[in-house]
Amino acid sequence: MTRIAIIGAGIVGSTAAYYLSKYPAYQVTVFDHGLGQATKAAAGIISPWFSKRRHKAWYRLARLGADFYPSLVADLAAAGRETSFYQQTGVYLLKKNEAKLAELYQLAQSRRQESPLIGQLSLHSQSQVTERFPQLAGFEEALYASGGARVEGAELTRTLLDASGASLVTERVDLQVGETTYVVGGQPFDQVILACGAWLGQLLNPLGYEVDVKPQKGQLQDYFFDHLATETYPVVMPEGELDIIPFAQGKISVGASHENDRGFDLSLDSAILAKLETEALSYYPLLTAAKSKAQRVGIRAYTSDFSPFFGQVPHLPGVYAVSGLGSSGLTTGPLLAKNLVDLLVTGECLLPVTDYPIDRYIVKR
Ligand SMILES: Cc1cc2nc3c(=O)[nH]c(=O)nc-3n(C[C@H](O)[C@H](O)[C@H](O)COP(=O)(O)OP(=O)(O)OC[C@H]3O[C@@H](n4cnc5c(N)ncnc54)[C@H](O)[C@@H]3O)c2cc1C
Secondary structure, three states, rough: OOOEEEEEEOOOHHHHHHHOOOOEEEEEEOOOOOOHHHHOOOOOEEEEHHHOOOOHHHHHHHHHHHHHHHHHHHHHHHHHHHHHEEEOEEEOOOOOOOHHHHHHHHHHHHHHHHHHHOEEEEEEEEEHHHHOOOOOOOOOEEEEEOOOEEOHHHHHHHHHHHOOOOEOOOOOOEEOOOOEEEEEEEEEEEEEEOOOOHHHHHHHHHHOOOEEEEEEEEEEEEEEEOOOOOOOOOOOEEOOOOOEEEEEOOOOEOOOOOEEEOOOOOOOOOHHHHHHHHHHHHHHHHHHHHEEEEEEEEEEEEEOOOOOOEOOOOOOOOOOEEEHHHHHHHHHHHHHHHHHHHHHHHHHOOOOHHHHHHHHHHHEO
């Protein structure tokens, strides 16, 4: 039996636990201190096809990450799990200069061949949009893609962890290198997966590593409504930071901020949330009718070139890491975690590891 510790129970750690549970030779223990988790705070939009980012390896990962969801969801459903956390309710893109929508439509069409998941693409007038999202306003035209999805990060990780059967220890731990094993939370392990997002440097710095991963604070606000059938509403993505993300049971989320200068600060900043709300009101005035609100704060991990990485930590055999998922980690996280597990168990994986090289971001001093 191989004893393996996973540090971090966000999307990466919980997906890794789930895929490792398919190998009876592994005994998995997951450690998570639960503070500031990006996955729990995420808006949950899965719609990478409109990105104009030129980084080819990143786009490939993001589109394959979106493609991976239906198989993950089908796998969980076949195991008898509830999977309503993932819904392809479609997405609307809005532009201040609406002439740019035609350009975006062309870009999405050109990507459709390799990504049929994008679904039906069409330009809709405001009155057509309100058939799907009643009372949405502040624009004349929007681009619709029926394959856009939203995922409840907290629900997904709970489902994956439950299905994995792994033990979960809710405490902050560090990684110690023993004579023949690694030690995590006072227990010996043969292998370790560092799925600790923005906190990777805190674990590896004491072992003499420089880690190119920085924290980025993100805040969003959830609005709760009585008698609003939001479960079928599409996600709305205007330009800039603002997104409006409807979930089931009358919940609509508005977010999210991207704050690079706040370190691991988890306090709420009401000015930032108020600014997002004011902008959201120009598209959805009904927000004022919400019966209650709640806020979420999480810390994303980003690298200096905004690229994620995964693989074996240099000079630490049996220790693997995934980090740097940035703003699209709910999209890319499950696929990266699955590939990491394949690499760890078989020595091979489908994603080319050289496209996401860990030794560029983790260097032994
Ligand atoms: C506000 C916001 C909105 C977002 N919206 C989207 C979106 O719409 N679409 C999208 O694709 N992505 C989105 N993201 C990005 C996405 O959420 C992240 O990239 C992804 O969740 C990162 O997953 P992770 O597993 O790497 O890290 P995390 O989810 O942060 O998990 C890491 C876990 O490790 C734990 N940990 C760290 N150190 C230790 C330790 N020493 N001991 C024990 N536990 C430890 C932490 O507590 C945490 O729970 C958003 C993020 C935020 C914050």
